[in-house]
Amino acid sequence: MAIRIQRVPSESLAGGVAARLVAIVLALVVAAIVFAFTGADLGKLGSHVLKSTFGSRFGLMDLGLIMTPLTLTGLAVMIALKVGAWNIGAEGQFCAGAFAATAVALFVPGPNVVVLPLMFVAGALGGMIWILIPTLARAYADVSELITTLLLNFVGVLLIYYVATGPWLDPSGVSFASTARLPHDVPSFWGDVHWGLPLAILLTIAVAAVLNFTRWGYEVRIAGSNPNAARYAAIPFRRHLIVVMLMSGAIAGLAGMLEAAGTAHRLQGGISNNFGYIGIMVAVLARGSAIGVIAGAALMAIILKSGISLQTQGVNISTVLAITGLILFFTALADELSHYRIVRTKEA
Amino acid sequence: MTMNMMLNAGEAVASETKVQPIVRLKGIAKYFPGVVANQDVDFDLLPGEIHALLGENGAGKSTLMNMLTGIYRPDMGEIVIDGSAVSFASPVEAIAAGIGMVHQHFKLVKAFTVAENIHLGWKETPRRIARDLLEARTAELAASLNLAVAPGARVSDLSTGEQQRVEILRVLSRKARVLILDEPTAVLTPAEAAELFKALRQFAARGNAVIFISHKLDEVLEISDRVTVLRGGRKVTTMPTGECDKRMLARLMVGQEVVLSNMRERRPDAKPVSPQPVLSLRDASARDDLGNMALKRVSLELRAGEILGIAGVAGNGQKELSQVLTGIRALASGQVEICGKDLSRAGAEEFAAFGVGHIPEDRLQSGLAPALSVTDNVVIREYGKAPLSKGWVYRPSAATSLARSIAEAASVRVPDFGMPVRNLSGGNQQRLVARREMRIAANVLVAAYPCRGLDVGAINAMMRYFIELRDAGVGVLFVSEELEELLKLSDRIAVMFHGEVMGVVNTSEVDIETIGLMMGGQRRGPAGATAEN
Numbered sequence: 009m010a011i012r013i014q015r016v017p018s019e020s021l022a023g024g025v026a027a028r029l030v031a032i033v034l035a036l037v038v039a040a041i042v043f044a045f046t047g048a049d050l051g052k053l054g055s056h057v058l059k060s061t062f063g064s065r066f067g068l069m070d071l072g073l074i075m076t077p078l079t080l081t082g083l084a085v086m087i088a089l090k091v092g093a094w095n096i097g098a099e100g101q102f103c104a105g106a107f108a109a110t111a112v113a114l115f116v117p118g119p120n121v122v123v124l125p126l127m128f129v130a131g132a133l134g135g136m137i138w139i140l141i142p143t144l145a146r147a148y149a150d151v152s153e154l155i156t157t158l159l160l161n162f163v164g165v166l167l168i169y170y171v172a173t174g175p176w177l178d179p180s181g182v183s184f185a186s187t188a189r190l191p192h193d194v195p196s197f198w199g200d201v202h203w204g205l206p207l208a209i210l211l212t213i214a215v216a217a218v219l220n221f222t223r224w225g226y227e228v229r230i231a232g233s234n235p236n237a238a239r240y241a242a243i244p245f246r247r248h249l250i251v252v253m254l255m256s257g258a259i260a261g262l263a264g265m266l267e268a269a270g271t272a273h274r275l276q277g278g279i280s281n282n283f284g285y286i287g288i289m290v291a292v293l294a295r296g297s298a299i300g301v302i303a304g305a306a307l308m309a310i311i312l313k314s315g316i317s318l319q320t321q322g323v324n325i326s327t328v329l330a331i332t333g334l335i336l337f338f339t340a341l342a343d344e345l346s347h348y349r350i351v352r353t354k355e356a
Numbered sequence: 357m358t359m360n361m362m363l364n365a366g367e368a369v370a371s372e373t374k375v376q377p378i379v380r381l382k383g384i385a386k387y388f389p390g391v392v393a394n395q396d397v398d399f400d401l402l403p404g405e406i407h408a409l410l411g412e413n414g415a416g417k418s419t420l421m422n423m424l425t426g427i428y429r430p431d432m433g434e435i436v437i438d439g440s441a442v443s444f445a446s447p448v449e450a451i452a453a454g455i456g457m458v459h460q461h462f463k464l465v466k467a468f469t470v471a472e473n474i475h476l477g478w479k480e481t482p483r484r485i486a487r488d489l490l491e492a493r494t495a496e497l498a499a500s501l502n503l504a505v506a507p508g509a510r511v512s513d514l515s516t517g518e519q520q521r522v523e524i525l526r527v528l529s530r531k532a533r534v535l536i537l538d539e540p541t542a543v544l545t546p547a548e549a550a551e552l553f554k555a556l557r558q559f560a561a562r563g564n565a566v567i568f569i570s571h572k573l574d575e576v577l578e579i580s581d582r583v584t585v586l587r588g589g590r591k592v593t594t595m596p597t598g599e600c601d602k603r604m605l606a607r608l609m610v611g612q613e614v615v616l617s618n619m620r621e622r623r624p625d626a627k628p629v630s631p632q633p634v635l636s637l638r639d640a641s642a643r644d645d646l647g648n649m650a651l652k653r654v655s656l657e658l659r660a661g662e663i664l665g666i667a668g669v670a671g672n673g674q675k676e677l678s679q680v681l682t683g684i685r686a687l688a689s690g691q692v693e694i695c696g697k698d699l700s701r702a703g704a705e706e707f708a709a710f711g712v713g714h715i716p717e718d719r720l721q722s723g724l725a726p727a728l729s730v731t732d733n734v735v736i737r738e739y740g741k742a743p744l745s746k747g748w749v750y751r752p753s754a755a756t757s758l759a760r761s762i763a764e765a766a767s768v769r770v771p772d773f774g775m776p777v778r779n780l781s782g783g784n785q786q787r788l789v790a791r792r793e794m795r796i797a798a799n800v801l802v803a804a805y806p807c808r809g810l811d812v813g814a815i816n817a818m819m820r821y822f823i824e825l826r827d828a829g830v831g832v833l834f835v836s837e838e839l840e841e842l843l844k845l846s847d848r849i850a851v852m853f854h855g856e857v858m859g860v861v862n863t864s865e866v867d868i869e870t871i872g873l874m875m876g877g878q879r880r881g882p883a884g885a886t887a888e889n
Contacts, residue, residue: 223750226739229732233725240684240714240722241736242705 024295027346031338032307039331043323053321060317061310065199070316071309072201073271077102078305079208080263081287084135086294086301087215088256091232091249093146097157098260099284100164101135105261106268107168108134110275113190113268114176123192127269128262135261136254138164143253147246153253161284169277176275186276194270204266209302211259216298228252260284282329286312289336295343311335376439377402378534378565379424379455384433386419386589393419394589397433401534406556406566408580408597410573410609412838416589417569421536424567425457426450456527457536462519464526466512470494470505474526494525501528502558517548524555535559536567541575542671553579571609571837572669573602574876585609606872610839619823619844620663620863627829629847630660632696634799634831635681635712640690642676650676652855653690658800658831663822665846665863666835668875670805673855674835675717678804681833682714683707695799708737713797715790717804717835719782723789726778730770731759733777734788737796766791767817783814790821797830804835819845839868853877 040050061067081098088095095101108130116123142156169185178188194202219225231238231245232252238245263283268275286308293307294300315328377400384397394416401407411417422428424435426444434441437453444450464473471494475481485493494507503525511519520540527535535556541549556566556579570576576583576597583600585592585608592608635658644650651673658664666674679685680692683704691700694710707714716723724733735755738744743754756773763770766787768780777785786806793801803822807815822832822845836842842849843863850860851874859880861870874880 220752221750222748223740223745224748226732226750229728230725230736233728234722236722237725237736240704240716242683242703242708 023346024343027342028293028339031342032335035331035334035338038334042327048323053318053323056321057314057317060320061313067313067317069199069201070313071306072198072205074312075305075309076202076204076208076271077263077267077281077283078286078290078308079205079212079302080259080266081283082290082294082301082305082308083208083212083215083287083298084256084260084263085287085291086296086298087219087259088253089232089291089296090219091228091252092235093232093249093253093256094154095139095157095253095256095260096154096288097139097142097160097164097284098256098263098287099280099282100157100161101138101257101260102264102267102280102284103161103164103168104134104138105131105264106134106275106279107164107171107264108137108261109265110171110176110187110190110268113192114187120192124194124269127192127265131261131265132258133261135257135259135264137257138261139253139257143250143257146253147250165278165280168275168279172275172277178274183274183276185278186272186274189273190269190275192269193273194266196270200271202266202270204270208263208266208305211262212298212301219298224248260287263287286332289332292336292343293339308332375402377436378438380436381420381424382434382436384420384423384430384435386416386423386428386431392589394423394430397586397589397591399584399591399594401565401567402582403533403563403565404560405581406560406568406579408568408570408576408583409586410570410576410583410605411586412571412609415586415609417586418538419589420586421457421538421567421569424450425455425536451527451530451532454531454533455536456530456532456534458520458523458527458538458540460538460540460542462523464511464519464522466510468511469507470509470511470514470522471507473511473522474507474529478530497529498525501525503528503555515548517544517551520544520548520552521555528559533564534567535564536569538569539571540568541570541572549575572876573605573609573872576605577602602872602876603869606869610868610872619819620847623827626827627661629662630829632659633657633693634660634695635833636693637681638691638693640680640692641688642680642685643688644676649688650855651680651688654852654855654857656850656857656860658833660799660831661826661829662847663826663832663834663845664860665842665849666833666852667839667842667849667871668837668852670837672852674804674852676855677852678714678717678802678833678835681707681800681802682712684714708796711796711798711800713737713793713795713801715786715793715801715803715806717808719785719789720778724777724785727776729774730763730777730780730788731756731773734759734762734792737792762788762791762795783810783817786810786814787817790818794821794825797825800831800833801825802833802835805837806834807836807838807841815841839871842871843868851875851880 043053044050061071081102084098084101085095109127112123112127112130116126138160139157142153142160145151145156146153172187173185176187178186180188194204196202219229227243228248230241231243231248235245264280267279272279290301290304290308293304311332315325315331318328319325379401381397381399384394386394397420409417419428423430426447426449429443435443442453465476468476471491474494474497475490491507498505498507503521505518505521505525511522514522524535540552544552560566568580577600580597582594583597583605584594585605587609637654637656639653639655640651641649641653642651654677656664666677668674676685680687683699683702683706687700691698693699694707694712697710699706699710720726735744735758738758739750739755744751744758759773768784768787790806806818810818822834825832834842834846846863848860848862849866849871851858851871853875854877858874858878861880870880
């Protein structure tokens with residue numbers, strides 16, 4: 009008898025879910041071991057995290073506020089993956105969306121009912137413009153969108169810092185790196201939690217419906233899965249690539265708009281807060297499913313919120329980021345390992 | 357019982373030869389699910405010889421060599437090197453034993469220089485070395501082995517012939533005594549091939565040996581000292597090349613007992629062959645992906661209710677031909693008509709709309725989206741039509757029920773229509789693709805190598821499908837490199853060579869040798885007056 013490791017062509021759904029749960033638990037265990045070495049009181053830290061995240065109204069509100077941008081950036085990355093593109097640039101598109109929406113809020117006079125919709129449009133357009141060049145470069149010159157979207161993130165983040173500390177700096181002098189409070193807000197429905205959250209969830213469900221229940225969605229899935237098969241079946245791969253990548257940028261831009269106008273109420277340096285990058289993790293966790301995006305965003309929100317609680321207990325932000333990194337690492341590992349099974353064979 | 361017979365066969369070979377062979381294979385067998393890749397293969401390789409391994413695609417040449425180079429392990433039999441039995445766990449061990457292989461698709465790092473490629477993954481490469489020294493070492497190696505390469509050149513800038521020399525140099529630099537070449541001339545110009553042959557003769561003259569895999573008869577006769585013919589995974593014979601001629605080798609390769617079974621006979625109620633062609637191609641030329649003219653002024657006519665076979669060694673323009681006839685590849689010049697309608701400028705959509713079905717030669721590359729579900733894949737031709745789509749709405753439930761009926765027609769049992777199509781076996785994938793295309797093939801079906809890599813059951817299914825279409829009055833263009841299949845099925849056969857049609861012959865009036873000669877580039881006048889205008 010010998011034990012061999014055999015690759016199986018595809019994993020089962022239950023196996024995939026189980027592998028991911030194990031991955032998250034393992035990441036937390038590794039994190040706990042590290043904490044134990046630093047001499048922290050694990051029990052105390054744990055109960056504090058649970059209480060401040062789930063045990064209070066403010067904790068739950070925070071979860072909702074964090075989940076909103078993550079759902080959208082996760083959706084943005086996921087939809088680009090559907091057409092076979094890696095949008096690593098949700099961070100930059102988020103910034104562009106926040107920037108464009110803020111510009112409208114600050115410089116377009118008018119009542120809420122007029123300006124707020126304009127801000128939505130501006131946010132989406134901002135994100136779309138930010139991904140336009142990478143999209144065209146990929147579609148017409150086969151330039152990897154991985155690089156181009158990533159590099160534009162730095163431009164986007166720095167653009168925000170520039171306007172928030174320079175031309176658009178709050179004249180009242182309250183802050184050194186933010187604009188004045190925006191005159192228009194996304195309305196709230198529960199404490200601080202604004203309508204951006206239900207909107208993000210509805211949008212995710214709508215995207216899933218479009219992908220599954222329209223001809224266009226079918227064509228996008230084929231084109232993203234195998235461009236050669238698309239060519240064979242006369243499905244216009246390039247057109248779908250461009251449209252979907254622009255949609256991806258628009259969704260990430262919308263996340264930025266909601267963050268500026270719903271959560272922060274101003275444009276401030278660092279507003280993107282790695283939401284774009286964490287969106288990649290959300291999409292990876294979601295494995296191409298829209299419901300998965302919502303669940304992944306909720307999970308990441310819990311991790312981030314727990315991280316904030318940990319910070320109040322003297323754990324620094326790098327450690328928190330390390331834990332999120334561990335979870336992604338273990339998930340990627342689980343994704344690969346769930347394609348293998350161990351078999352016992354008789355030696356030939 | 358069989359084991360004994362195999363051992364006896366091995367001894368018989370041993371007693372014939374005086375010199376100790378470098379490599380001896382005894383009773384080798386290898387099975388894949390549903391396929392016997394090799395069975396009872398005995399083979400020996402003497403020092404100083406160039407030994408050709410001849411056989412059709414799927415005859416088991418590559419599998420046999422993959423066992424010799426440690427990629428696969430034989431399920432039965434023994435590999436003996438220099439008189440002692442070995443068992444290679446990996447290609448690394450085979451290389452250490454002096455067995456190196458140059459694959460059809462080169463395994464070079466294109467962004468690296470020649471010197472870097474030669475030294476990559478070689479334990480004799482010094483840990484730290486300057487670029488000049490590395491290149492000097494390479495030049496020295498190349499000179500000692502008499503292979504001209506430019507050590508400082510980037511591999512991506514080299515011609516295919518030069519890249520192949522780098523591959524050979526890399527294998528030989530590892531002190532290989534046995535060099536296996538898998539269809540080495542397929543990618544070479546005649547001048548490059550002549551140069552390769554010279555280098556191989558020099559290598560063999562130093563007491564080494566070469567195994568030369570090919571299905572080109574001319575080459576085998578030109579380069580080899582002995583030739584071993586494989587068919588259907590078994591060895592047919594090993595003979596000195598001097599005692600062979602082309603006709604004989606063709607016959608051995610394809611099989612003596614080519615059954616011209618009555619597949620060409622029609623059912624009494626079958627629709628007759630139409631007087632007018634459903635598909636006609638006039639002076640059509642097209643370029644391949646690299647921009648070379650791959651199809652040169654080809655004219656063909658296909659009538660409703662007939663099967664036109666396209667014979668030829670793969671890579672002689674068949675792929676481009678099938679793409680031109682389905683709107684996937686643009687014509688450089690010439691004309692293509694379906695049912696009298698000029699579609700020379702049309703795309704894949706129009707061809708499909710005019711009732712042209714297409715089984716592409718690489719189903720996983722272009723016929724299917726392997727990661728998507730069985731349903732998604734099976735409905736790719738009809739997703740936009742009712743009842744699957746109504747306006748812009750797509751109905752997955754209607755798609756699944758269509759997929760169900762296609763799978764039923766193909767007699768493929770699908771446990772879960774939502775699972776990725778790559779989980780199905782190659783034969784089942786192909787049955788589904790074929791059935792899917794038959795639904796839209798109202799006038800023409802273009803089938804490119806539909807039986808490639810399939811087991812016997814699936815091959816029979818394909819053939820039955822094509823007969824069904826033919827008798828229903830559809831024109832079938834059947835591209836294959838298996839002469840046996842072509843002779844069984846086609847009414848007429850067009851032979852392609854270097855992008856041109858060497859001639860169209862009536863299957864009933866032709867023998868294998870003639871087609872074999874045409875595949876090697878000999879022209880033939882048009883077939884009987886009934887077949888041509």
